[in-house]
Amino acid sequence: MLILGIETSCDETAAAVVRDGREILSNVVVSQIDIFAEYGGVIPEVAARSHLEVVLPVIDKALTDAACSWDDIDAIAVTHAPGLLGSLLIGTLTARTLAVIHNKPLYAVHHLKSHVYANWLCGGDEQNDSNVPQFPLLALVVSGGHTQILYMPQHNRFEIIGTTHDDAVGECFDKVAKILGLPYPGGPSITKAALAGDQNRYKLPHPKVDGLDFSFSGLKTAVLRAVQKEVRVEISYPSHKLQDLLTPQQVADFAASFQKTAVDILCEKMRAALAEYPDVQSVAVAGGVSANTILREKMKDISSVPVCFPLASLSGDNGAMVAAACYYEIMSGVKPTDPYTLNIYPRIPIA
Numbered sequence: 001m002l003i004l005g006i007e008t009s010c011d012e013t014a015a016a017v018v019r020d021g022r023e024i025l026s027n028v029v030v031s032q033i034d035i036f037a038e039y040g041g042v043i044p045e046v047a048a049r050s051h052l053e054v055v056l057p058v059i060d061k062a063l064t065d066a067a068c069s070w071d072d073i074d075a076i077a078v079t080h081a082p083g084l085l086g087s088l089l090i091g092t093l094t095a096r097t098l099a100v101i102h103n104k105p106l107y108a109v110h111h112l113k114s115h116v117y118a119n120w121l122c123g124g125d126e127q128n129d130s131n132v133p134q135f136p137l138l139a140l141v142v143s144g145g146h147t148q149i150l151y152m153p154q155h156n157r158f159e160i161i162g163t164t165h166d167d168a169v170g171e172c173f174d175k176v177a178k179i180l181g182l183p184y185p186g187g188p189s190i191t192k193a194a195l196a197g198d199q200n201r202y203k204l205p206h207p208k209v210d211g212l213d214f215s216f217s218g219l220k221t222a223v224l225r226a227v228q229k230e231v232r233v234e235i236s237y238p239s240h241k242l243q244d245l246l247t248p249q250q251v252a253d254f255a256a257s258f259q260k261t262a263v264d265i266l267c268e269k270m271r272a273a274l275a276e277y278p279d280v281q282s283v284a285v286a287g288g289v290s291a292n293t294i295l296r297e298k299m300k301d302i303s304s305v306p307v308c309f310p311l312a313s314l315s316g317d318n319g320a321m322v323a324a325a326c327y328y329e330i331m332s333g334v335k336p337t338d339p340y341t342l343n344i345y346p347r348i349p350i351a
């Protein structure tokens with residue numbers, strides 16, 4: 001079964017053709033990172049306009065790269081939730097129109113489900129191919145907008161067992177990078193800066209949050225206060241001016257100390273989750289932050305059950321993961337949606 005996956009929930013316009021939920025025939029991603037690097041974050045209206053400009057060429061290229069015509073496509077899958085309202089609208093309106101024109105079944109897919117299913121995609125990498133998550137599993141979704149632990153007893157069944165009370169961990173990476181004067185997006189630039197840093201130089205607190213929930217806004221503020229203390233300014237000193245007072249070594253040490261703390265918090269909660277769910281056969285890490293090399297290293301040691309990650313190139317938003325999630329929805333008996341009435345849900349949870 002060939003599925004065309006379309007993803008436009010935030011600042012990537014993406015389309016891909018995937019066979020049977022695992023084999024990527026094409027995967028086209030146009031990122032708006034260069035546009036938003038200047039502003040240090042996404043501007044929703046600009047994101048929607050950028051999607052509109054490139055969405056059709058991106059879909060055309062996905063079909064061309066896969067050497068497919070519309071006749072070969074069995075279904076169209078599109079992200080309908082959650083995400084930025086204008087961005088979701090462009091993707092879904094495009095998919096709805098194409099589904100009607102080409103008479104294809106249309107499936108509406110939740111974005112976090114897609115991130116989790118990136119773990120089923122093969123990448124021509126042997127370890128990834130043999131490392132398909134086994135059920136029941138725990139999924140740790142760590143992205144720009146979410147930080148959640150999901151219990152998945154079988155395909156297409158999700159129970160949220162932990163979630164953040166405030167910021168997502170990816171958002172925290174982005175905000176800390178801003179304080180340190182590192183470029184957007186913060187995740188990769190913090191990892192890069194941390195290479196030259198001492199992760200033990202600054203002691204940052206772990207939030208006290210009950211159960212399997214998270215909180216990351218306190219960690220961001222802790223970094224801000226530690227930087228202000230280090231450069232000896234009042235707490236009222238504007239955060240955007242702090243970067244001018246930091247030496248490159250201080251930036252590297254803050255980046256490394258923050259990254260270590262954020263990763264330790266995630267690992268700590270996953271250890272607790274595994275203790276609460278002893279039937280779990282594997283862990284699947286998903287979302288943009290799952291590209292983090294330190295997280296990848298440390299998560300391997302949290303348990304004796306296998307810990308799976310998507311290929312780093314599939315951690316961020318892409319169309320292949322939408323097609324993969326759709327395939328397993330179809331295998332679970334989900335029926336297509338009506339292209340004339342499909343709605344978007346900017347904030348709806350996965351379960």
Ligand SMILES: Nc1ncnc2c1ncn2[C@@H]1O[C@H](COP(=O)(O)OP(=O)(O)OP(=O)(O)O)[C@@H](O)[C@H]1O
Binds near residue numbers: 082169174287292
């Ligand atoms: N190597 C990395 N280390 C840590 N964080 C990273 C890394 N690479 C990317 N990120 C972070 O991942 C986030 C983007 O991930 P993703 O694209 O999954 O989020 P999103 O789609 O914007 O949000 P959501 O998936 O919750 O809707 C950004 O916050 C970015 O800083």
Ligand SMILES: [Mg+2]
Binds near residue numbers: 111316
């Ligand atoms: Mg995402």
